[in-house]
Amino acid sequence: LIGGGNPIAPVATSLADGVVLEVVKPWDLAPAGTRALVLRCHEAHGATARAEIALRHAARAVSVTNILEESSDASCIDGVAATLCDPKKIAVELSPFKVATIIVELQ
Numbered sequence: 001l002i003g004g005g006n007p008i009a010p011v012a013t014s015l016a017d018g019v020v021l022e023v024v025k026p027w028d029l030a031p032a033g034t035r036a037l038v039l040r041c042h043e044a045h046g047a048t049a050r051a052e053i054a055l056r057h058a059a060r061a062v063s064v065t066n067i068l069e070e071s072s073d074a075s076c077i078d079g080v081a082a083t084l085c086d087p088k089k090i091a092v093e094l095s096p097f098k099v100a101t102i103i104v105e106l107q
Helices: none
Strands: 012-014 019-026 036-043 049-055 059-065 080-086 089-094 099-106
Touching (some): 012 019, 012 036, 036 049, 059 080, 080 099, 089 099
Antiparallel strands (some): 012 049, 019 036, 049 089, 059 099, 080 089
16 A cells, blocks of 8 residues: 555455465567466465465456466466466466466456
8 A cells, every 4th residue: 555545456366375476467478469467376385275366357268388478278287277267266276386377368
């Protein structure tokens, strides 16, 4: 909160204690005319985790990618899975201590 105004709602929020959302940023490699975000999160308790990530803006699609944020249509890569539950909620499954990079294409 800056300057005593109203708080700004987060763009994305992890709804599980063991999954920490570290990065939310625009996806620099998005195709022209596409609005997309990169979400980077990790599992912090050393156990397989299932979490939901709530979104402020509606999404059209999600995919799991590598740390370089290269384009991918995969929903599961190397111990990380992500699916769109509804336009404002993503389900994520992570192996212990796994870092996930997820691309969220916005509507």
